């Protein structure tokens with residue numbers, strides 16, 4: 001075959017390569033079935049000594065059986081590599097979602113994460129990586145129906161865009177987000193396979209595959225470092241529950257069932273959040289300077305002792321003078337260990353001093369004596385006075401309620417005006433009565449960590465990271481302090497008042513200043529015409545950021561309609577009805593305040609609709625999306641209601657434009673913009 005990509009369809013006879021590939025698929029399927037039956041028939045009665053081991057083993061076996069399920073809608077393999085005879089002895093590998101071997105243990109399908117699969121994603125004409133042939137398979141309803149070949153070392157072949165890749169991207173989206181394992185692109189693969197020890201930060205415009213890359217990276221890391229990560233844990237952090245719901249099937253589809261998912265709010269949920277901050281207060285509370293205020297406030301609980309400690313044992317009294325106690329306290333403060341750890345160490349340190357005195361006077365006390373002195377009433381009372389326990393929520397409430405206490409610890413850090421901004425006008429009577437805000441919960445989390453070290457996970461993926469405040473970055477950072485992170489985001493999509501201005505700053509707050517920043521620029525979601533339209537906003541809200549270059553040419557994907565004001569709802573409903581004539585999911589995006597009116601209009605027109613996070617089905621494919629929840633989501637067709645109200649719903653124009661940019665970049669196949677008010681001037685060419 002001399003053409004670079006040759007799509008074949010319809011098997012003819014047994015000699016047809018397609019028929020041979022189908023035979024390999026059938027054989028792999030039976031091999032997988034045999035692997036599953038082997039596990040199912042394991043008898044563990046003789047190998048386990050007790051019922052606890054038996055239960056653990058049984059649950060591992062059940063997990064393994066689940067992992068070996070043959071899902072008819074997910075092809076067992078999607079690619080093939082034929083190595084040149086120079087390496088791997090010219091061997092042929094089928095690349096799929098999991099490893100399948102035959103009865104004698106020879107591989108029939110290789111896991112996409114194995115090193116030998118890597119050239120499937122990375123080999124190119126420039127760097128064939130010893131690959132003679134790369135074959136991609138196309139499936140229709142679970143049946144292997146096509147393939148596409150690239151002979152990477154054949155100079156007569158020319159580079160062409162893969163039709164199968166194109167078809168995969170265009171495939172209508174119904175249901176949750178799906179994996180991209182068959183079509184990961186080289187620059188994405190580099191991020192997916194980067195090592196566990198380093199933190200990677202990915203800047204990429206809308207639809208460049210950041211979320212997909214982050215999720216595939218977790219799957220890759222779990223494959224490459226399974227034991228270590230099973231011990232330390234992995235976590236994916238997303239902006240809200242509906243987003244997490246949208247992505248939650250990707251990792252299980254890749255065979256990974258153990259990854260936790262959470263929002264930042266869930267991570268720091270020490271208290272019930274019932275209140276809301278003004279933007280100004282949230283900005284101050286989210287500022288990194290607050291960490292220093294809190295640290296000072298926590299440490300202010302330590303009182304330098306002025307009285308000696310006198311320990312009575314039998315007929316003798318042992319005295320530790322105040323200056324010696326002060327030395328111990330200062331040393332603990334200087335060592336900069338957690339407040340709680342120092343508080344635990346202090347009684348032993350005082351008792352040790354008593355012990356030394358006993359020895360000096362000829363006694364021979366052992367460790368038990370030190371313990372009992374440490375636990376005795378004199379030392380206990382001294383510790384309580386010198387290093388009292390700190391309740392994180394109480395401390396934060398005091399800072400927010402007591403102007404003098406705040407002023408004392410914010411001196412030189414927060415201006416008087418900033419202090420006034422975060423002080424509560426009507427302080428609650430108790431911690432329980434407090435109406436905590438999301439930003440307060442992060443402050444409490446910071447104090448909790450100052451008192452007791454937060455446990456670190458092995459790896460954390462942080463999606464839509466641009467929206468986090470410095471204090472939130474710190475909260476995430478302490479959850480991967482001894483592990484690593486994948487930080488994903490787009491500075492142009494930052495819509496919080498505290499959204500980060502630069503990745504260097506964000507990474508410093510996260511505690512990973514050394515992390516590499518990678519950029520993804522090829523867009524897989526939004527058609528060229530639509531992304532060009534949305535990118536008109538970029539110079540007005542995020543100057544300096546490059547526009548995404550879409551890999552997808554879909555003529556006629558943008559339709560902008562001006563309608564009279566009284567006909568707006570009707571026109572929006574009509575556009576939804578038109579979009580529903582196409583296959584796939586439809587998102588109607590509108591300013592949050594417009595949602596009730598549009599909900600009523602859809603109901604009146606007899607169009608059922610979902611809320612974000614509810615799964616689209618073949619029957620109900622329309623979702624009514626408040627603009628504030630649109631981030632990270634995508635729909636085949638989007639109807640955007642009144643752009644100017646999306647802008648004016650935000651506190652300032654830049655945030656408004658960014659919110660609009662997010663809304664304009666959710667569509668895979670078509671975007672219809674309906675407006676009665678004039679379009680924002682930034683959108684005119």
Ligand SMILES: Nc1ncnc2c1ncn2[C@@H]1O[C@H](COP(=O)(O)OP(=O)(O)OP(=O)(O)O)[C@@H](O)[C@H]1O
Pocket residue numbers: 168169178179180183184185188204205206207208209210211212213490493524525631632633634665
């Ligand atoms: N290599 C690929 N092959 C096929 N589809 C891809 C590829 N990369 C990304 N996609 C698809 O493009 C769409 C956008 O991907 P994703 O949501 O990960 O982008 P994103 O950068 O996180 O976007 P946003 O900034 O809007 O959140 C998804 O449908 C994803 O499956």
